[in-house]
Amino acid sequence: MENYTMEGRTYRYYGQEAPLYPFGYGLSYTTFRYRDLVLSSPVLPICANLSVSVVLQNTGQRDGEEVVQLYLRWEQSSVPVPRWQLVAFRRVAVPAGQETKLSFQVVAEQRAVWARDWHLEPGTFTLFAGGQQPGQQTRVPSEVLSAQFTVSGTARPLRGC
Numbered sequence: 001m002e003n004y005t006m007e008g009r010t011y012r013y014y015g016q017e018a019p020l021y022p023f024g025y026g027l028s029y030t031t032f033r034y035r036d037l038v039l040s041s042p043v044l045p046i047c048a049n050l051s052v053s054v055v056l057q058n059t060g061q062r063d064g065e066e067v068v069q070l071y072l073r074w075e076q077s078s079v080p081v082p083r084w085q086l087v088a089f090r091r092v093a094v095p096a097g098q099e100t101k102l103s104f105q106v107v108a109e110q111r112a113v114w115a116r117d118w119h120l121e122p123g124t125f126t127l128f129a130g131g132q133q134p135g136q137q138t139r140v141p142s143e144v145l146s147a148q149f150t151v152s153g154t155a156r157p158l159r160g161c
Contacts, residue, residue: 028064028066029060029062029064030058030059030060030061030062030063030064030096031058031059031060032056032057032058032059032060032064032066032094032131033056033057033059033143034054034055034056034057034129034130034131034143034144034145035054035055035057035145036053036054036055037052037053037054037127037129037145037146037147038052038054039051039052039127039147039149040052041149042148042149042150043149043150043151043152044149044150044151044152045151045152045153046108046120046122046151046152046153046154046155046156046161047108047120047153047156047160047161048108048151049105049106049107049108050105050106050127050149051103051104051105051106052070052088052103052104052105052106052127052129053101053102053103053104054068054101054102054104054129054145055099055100055101055102056068056092056094056099056100056101056102057094057098057099058094058095058096058097058098058099059097060096061096061097062096063093063094063095063096064093064094064096065091065092065093065094066091066092066094066131067089067090067091067092067131068089068090068091068092068102068129068130068131069086069089069128069129069130069131069132069133070086070087070088070089070104070106070127070128070129071084071085071086071087071127071128071133071134072084072085072087072106072110072111072125072126072127072128073085073125073126073128073134074111074113074123074125075123075124075125075126075148076123076124077113077121077123078113078115078121078155079113079114079115081113084128084133084134085110087106087110087127088104088105088106090102090104106127108120108158108161109158111125111151112158117157117158118157118158119155119156119157119158120151120155120156120157120158120161121151121155122151122152122153122154122155123150123151124148124149124150124151125148125149125150125151126146126147126148127146127147127148127149128144128145128146129144129145129146130143130144130145131143131144132144134146
């Protein structure tokens with residue numbers, strides 16, 4: 001096999017067509033609200049990691065668990081990349097009426113693209129945080145927060161960081 005592109009071979013590369021059962025699909029007996037998505041910096045050096053925090057609140061009347069998901073989208077890339085890529089997730093139990101602040105680390109390797117070798121590129125990225133994929137239609141209301149950040153510097157091989 002010489003063509004390793006994933007376009008048309010997996011739901012992440014199907015374009016605008018949504019998968020029937022996306023990651024995190026399911027029902028809960030309570031409702032959650034996301035707020036205060038904070039990035040460590042709006043501008044990162046090419047090899048830097050990104051620290052992220054978000055507040056998850058159980059707005060329902062029952063204790064519940066939520067799978068908090070972080071997705072990354074490249075706004076421009078020199079090679080084909082997924083519409084968005086799952087970069088972190090965590091199952092969290094939150095008592096009814098309570099909230100918790102979650103922290104994540106998005107490492108530079110998760111921004112790498114493949115072009116005969118793994119390398120990092122400068123540019124603008126969007127980070128999504130929520131209980132589902134961005135743009136997913138669900139029966140139960142759920143929100144996905146987003147924030148943009150910029151990576152500065154010169155493109156370089158990942159092993160050069």
